[in-house]
Amino acid sequence: MPRVARRLLAIVPDWYPVPFGVAVVLNQLADDGIALPAGFRALIVAVFLTAAFTVAGRRLTRHRGRGTLLGLAALFVLLAGDEPVWLLIAGAIAFVLLIDLRAARTGGRAVPWARVRSGMSALGVILVVLVTLPLIGSPTVWPSAPQPPAVAGGTAARPDMFVLLLDGFGRADVLASYGYDAGPFVADLEARGFTVAAHSRSNYPTTGLALTSMLNAAPIAALGFTDSTRLEPRHIHPALEANRAFEILGDAGYETIAFSSGYELVALRSANRFVDTGQLNELEIGLAESTILEPLMDALTGDLKSNQIRARAMAMVPAVRSLAAEVSERPRFVFVHSPLPHPPFVVDSDCQPVRGGESLFVLGADGIARKTASRRAEEIRLTVGQVGCSQRLAIEMVDGILAGAGPDTVVLVLSDHGPETRLERSDPQPDAIHERLANLFAARTPARPDLFPDDITLVNVLPHLFGAYLDVDLPEQPDTVYFGMPGVGLVAVDSAP
Numbered sequence: 001m002p003r004v005a006r007r008l009l010a011i012v013p014d015w016y017p018v019p020f021g022v023a024v025v026l027n028q029l030a031d032d033g034i035a036l037p038a039g040f041r042a043l044i045v046a047v048f049l050t051a052a053f054t055v056a057g058r059r060l061t062r063h064r065g066r067g068t069l070l071g072l073a074a075l076f077v078l079l080a081g082d083e084p085v086w087l088l089i090a091g092a093i094a095f096v097l098l099i100d101l102r103a104a105r106t107g108g109r110a111v112p113w114a115r116v117r118s119g120m121s122a123l124g125v126i127l128v129v130l131v132t133l134p135l136i137g138s139p140t141v142w143p144s145a146p147q148p149p150a151v152a153g154g155t156a157a158r159p160d161m162f163v164l165l166l167d168g169f170g171r172a173d174v175l176a177s178y179g180y181d182a183g184p185f186v187a188d189l190e191a192r193g194f195t196v197a198a199h200s201r202s203n204y205p206t207t208g209l210a211l212t213s214m215l216n217a218a219p220i221a222a223l224g225f226t227d228s229t230r231l232e233p234r235h236i237h238p239a240l241e242a243n244r245a246f247e248i249l250g251d252a253g254y255e256t257i258a259f260s261s262g263y264e265l266v267a268l269r270s271a272n273r274f275v276d277t278g279q280l281n282e283l284e285i286g287l288a289e290s291t292i293l294e295p296l297m298d299a300l301t302g303d304l305k306s307n308q309i310r311a312r313a314m315a316m317v318p319a320v321r322s323l324a325a326e327v328s329e330r331p332r333f334v335f336v337h338s339p340l341p342h343p344p345f346v347v348d349s350d351c352q353p354v355r356g357g358e359s360l361f362v363l364g365a366d367g368i369a370r371k372t373a374s375r376r377a378e379e380i381r382l383t384v385g386q387v388g389c390s391q392r393l394a395i396e397m398v399d400g401i402l403a404g405a406g407p408d409t410v411v412l413v414l415s416d417h418g419p420e421t422r423l424e425r426s427d428p429q430p431d432a433i434h435e436r437l438a439n440l441f442a443a444r445t446p447a448r449p450d451l452f453p454d455d456i457t458l459v460n461v462l463p464h465l466f467g468a469y470l471d472v473d474l475p476e477q478p479d480t481v482y483f484g485m486p487g488v489g490l491v492a493v494d495s496a497p
């Protein structure tokens with residue numbers, strides 16, 4: 001064994017709570033199917049926190065053996081937010097410590113501390129190895145360094161392209177059914193050179209499926225996903241990362257840049273640049289919420305998750321503006337994924353904080369989960385508020401893009417799917433399917449007016465876009481739309497544009 005490794009292992013017995021803390025983070029990462037870089041900050045926090053617990057335990061007990069074990073017990077107490085069983089284990093440790101203290105007072109010794117230390121450190125190391133195993137072989141994507149353009153010349157005429165994805169933004173007719181007038185937003189977009197489609201649709205009802213299909217310009221089934229039990233974001237994610245669009249753009253000399261929505265299972269870390277505005281991501285929020293400190297963090301922030309999603313959506317506006325203003329030798333393809341207006345409901349129409357919670361289904365006495373009439377009315381009100389804020393942020397981003405990147409910039413403002421205020425999960429009705437699949441699609445395509453048909457579906461966005469600007473011939477796909485049906489899975493549905 002190399003000397004460095006031996007030295008490293010030799011310090012483990014004095015710091016064995018640390019591998020336990022590391023194992024907790026790695027386990028969550030592997031469980032959720034989240035890319036390793038997303039856990040970077042959580043791992044650092046886990047190491048420092050468990051080391052601090054160890055130091056504090058030793059100060060408190062003035063005993064290396066008892067103090068280190070007390071540090072481990074502190075970690076278990078912290079983890080007891082979701083799983084109270086950790087409190088029992090911490091209690092058992094406290095019991096052992098008390099017995100040992102009593103024995104020590106009478107000059108005896110109840111616990112063989114040297115053995116505890118070597119045993120626990122072996123256990124900690126084994127745990128880390130065990131939780132790391134599922135990560136081996138799973139595609140882990142690190143943001144790659146910008147590559148030199150494959151095409152040496154000829155990129156000068158290629159415009160920058162920005163895609164603003166407003167997650168869950170409904171089409172104008174869907175919003176009209178809520179009593180909301182999308183007219184001013186459409187007018188704002190048209191004033192900036194956009195054409196807004198009145199009959200666009202998403203081919204799939206969820207983000208992972210819709211984006212993977214769009215960025216590969218292919219239906220999900222053609223990407224190897226035919227088993228409807230394997231359609232969870234964690235299964236789809238590798239096909240999203242290794243998408244056709246980035247490959248074609250790279251070959252055409254583009255730099256690809258993706259903004260994080262905070263939702264790691266739809267992150268595009270395979271872009272040349274991955275921009276994270278720094279708020280807690282999905283993994284970190286999940287870990288924080290599983291600790292006993294959740295009530296405290298919620299009290300300090302209003303609600304931790306809402307607070308972070310809201311902050312991220314707001315932070316994207318200046319970040320997009322300054323990115324657009326950067327001088328670049330290569331044309332850029334920038335994919336900005338806003339977490340709004342998708343639930344949880346965190347802002348009103350003035351972008352001020354609200355605490356509307358998640359989309360809420362209540363299990364009825366008949367065993368069927370549905371929205372109560374009052375909750376549905378409430379969610380329509382909350383959706384309208386969130387839409388109002390989202391469109392304001394979108395216009396601010398568009399103005400920032402055009403100011404920085406210039407008037408020749410191609411900009412798409414679209415959503416991956418619509419809301420789901422009407423859905424009865426056990427029995428999806430045509431109006432609920434329409435609500436979910438009728439998406440926002442607005443395109444600003446300089447020198448190529450009316451590039452997209454009015455009834456565009458997301459799978460055909462790239463064939464039109466790349467055909468026009470990159471001379472790449474991607475075959476058009478059928479505009480088939482799919483919905484998840486209870487007991488059946490994903491099926492093609494007959495939903496009119």
Ligand SMILES: [Zn+2]
Nearest residue numbers: 167168207416
């Ligand atoms: Zn979505």
